[in-house]
Amino acid sequence: MEKNAKIYIAGHHGLVGSNIMKKLREKGYTNVIGKTRQELDLTNQDAVNAFFDVERPEYVVLAAAKVGGILANNSYPADFIMKNLQIQCNVIDAAYRTGVKKLLFLGSSCIYPRMCPQPIKEEYLLTGELEKTNEAYALAKISGLKMCYFYKKQYGANFISVMPTNLYGPGDNFGLTNSHVLPALLRKMHEAKESGADKVEIWGTGKPLREFLYIEDMADGCVFLLENYDGADFVNLGTGKELTIRELAELIKKVVGYQGELYFNSDKPDGTPRKLLDVSKMKRMGWTYKVELEDGIRRTYRWFLENQNHLVMK
Template sequence: MDKNASIYVAGHRGLVGSALVRALESQGFGRIVRRTSQELDLRDAQAVRELFEREEIDYVFLAAAKVGGIVANNDYPAEFIRDNLLIQTNVIDAAHRAGVRKLLFLGSTCIYPKMAPQPLREEYLLTGTLEPTNEPYAIAKIAGIKMCQAYNRQYGTRFIPVMPTNLYGPNDNYDPDTSHVLPALIRKFHEAKLLSLPYVTLWGTGTPRREFLHADDLADACLFLMDSYEDDEIVNIGWGRDISIAELAERIKEIVGYGGEIRYDPQRPDGTPRKLVDVSKLEALGWKARIPLEQGLKDTYEWYLQQSAGVPELIGLQGRQG
């Protein structure tokens, strides 16, 4: 990418988008287009088209999406399918109409079939049924991938879809109702430590296995692929190793310094039993993740502490408990 190119990062304040902005700025890209959701509603097709016409955008990283964990997906299925379909349709179509040079669309490994063989290879997409709690989100994301490929075939665009594994890092979502498992665990153990709670209860059995990739590693991979990948077939982005939820909980508990007990509620859903991606395609292209999970967890908790308000947070927690 030309250092003077106009690059639009859709969703620049989120976990992935903010990591992309950090990576672009560190590499000397100065024309980064960013709009908050208050400034631009990506569900509004006309507003999105006007942005592309006004900014003369060359490259697009489509990181904007409605995302969440099991609770959010269960509670808001209509919003997950509607909002994601609108966001990606509007951005992909506007990018084509404006003649952008290249677009990178972020899917997710959670859209592979629930019982797909492990590790997950790119060709397993659409070979089986989806995880029920995640189906609306997954269907929307699959539509986005197929839309990129269809536009490439019909219009000759250069739209590349990638499949990142579970992510974590700065600017993650720590809301107890909508967050993914790793940030949810950080907040849960931190709050239990502040309140000296004797135990923490976690959903499910703790046996599912998940792979985790730091957002800065993902951003580096996305820039690498934007520069070097020209096919329109999906590419997995991951670490290539996984860990059980129980093991993850123990690691986070230790890093946070919580001394209580961990209990599991098997009446709550576990979600997909295992989710590990095959990263051989990406590694063959010349990219490999660099940030170990242990170091990434420590850095992420430090970031969380810096964002926390200490005493006001504890007062708020005490109010909630009462």
Template sequence: MDKSTKIYIAGHAGMAGSAIQRRLAAAGFTNFITRTRAELDLTNQAAVDEFFAAETPEVVYLAAGKVGGIKANNNFRAEFIYENLMIEANVIHSAWKHGVQRLLFLGSSCIYPRDCAQPIREDYLLSGPLEQTNEPYAVAKILGVKLCESYYRQYGAQFISVMPSNLYGPNDSYDLENCHVLPALIRKAHEAKVGGTPELIVWGSGNPRREFLYVEDMADACVHLMDSDIDHGLYNVGMGDDLPIRELAELVMDVVGYDGKIVYEQNQPDGTPRKLLNIDRLKSLGWLAKTQLRDGIVLTYQDFLSRLDRHS
């Protein structure tokens, strides 16, 4: 892409969108279009259509959406399906209608069946039942994939879908009511360390295995795909390995410097037993993640501390 290409990043203020903008800026791109949620409600079809008509972006990164951890997904099922459905439908349709050259839709590995074979290949999509705790969110993200696929098959629109494993890194949310497992562990371990609490409470059994991807690597993969000759399709993005939640908790405690005891709340849901992505399709295009998990957690903890300092 030419460095003057007009790029719209939907969700630029979030963890994923901000990482994509940093990666593009580092590559020399400067012509960004951004709107805050207050400036543009992506669930409003007329507003989105007017925005695309006025701004005419050439490339779109669709990283906007309602996101959260297992607790938020399970408690706010209606909001998760409605808001994500509306955002995806409005942005993808308007992108096609107003002649966007390329679009990248950012989804989630939860689109795949709960109990499918591991590592998870892209063609396992819709091959079995979903995990119930986040089914509404997963259904919405599947729709985004199918929208991109359908606009390519009918109109030749160059719309790509990317499914990352669990993301973490700078600009993440540490709100325990809504955040994902890794930032929740960082906050809990830090507060236990500072408060001298002897125990760290962890949801579930600690047995589920998860794959974690540093958000800067995810952004690098997205830019790599958009710079490739690929004009459509679904691509997993991950590290290629995973670990049990109990090992993740021990790793976070080591990075934070907390040496208390882990207590598992066995009455809380575990979610999907395992989610390890097969990344062969992306590897064949010459991309691999660079940030090892411990290094990424160190950087994320530094980000957490810096945000504490700013608010103190």
């Protein structure tokens, strides 16, 4: 990509989009643009088409999405499938219609079957049933990556897709009702430490295994793909390492300095039992992550402490 090429980040205020924008600028790209939700409603096809007709971006990163954890996904499935499909259809088609040179679509590892062989290779997509608690979101994301594949197949559009594992880091959503497990646990333990609470409740048994990728590593991997990959098949992005939710909770407890008890409420859902990505394709291309989990959690907690008074947390 030329350093002065116009690059549009859809979702540039979100955790993913903001970090990709930051990484691109760090690497010397000088014309990286974004629009707020107020400036451009990506669910409105006419508005999206008008934006692409006027701005004519040469490259697009589609990081905009309606996201949330188990509770949000399970409570609002119609919202999750409808809004994500609208965003993806509008942006991908407008990018093709206006001759965008390359588009990067960001998916989610929840696209894979619930009982997938581990570690999860890209070719395991659509080989089994999805996890019911986030089925609507997963179906939308599968549709997005398949759109990119079919636009490439039918029209020759250079649209690629990446499947990041669970992401975390500074700027994350720390809400208790609509966030993912790592930031939710971090906030819970911080507040329990501050209040002197003797225990923290954690949903599920603590047995599910999860993989986590620091947000700056995610951005680095995405820019690497923009610069180096033009394949039709999507690519997993992660660390290739996993730990149980119980081990994660113990690690966060250590970082936060919480002294109380961890109570695992087995009446609450666990979600997918295991979700470890096979990241050998990225390794073969020459990319690997840099930030280990404990270091990443420490950086995230430091950011949380510095910014908690300004965060809107539900």
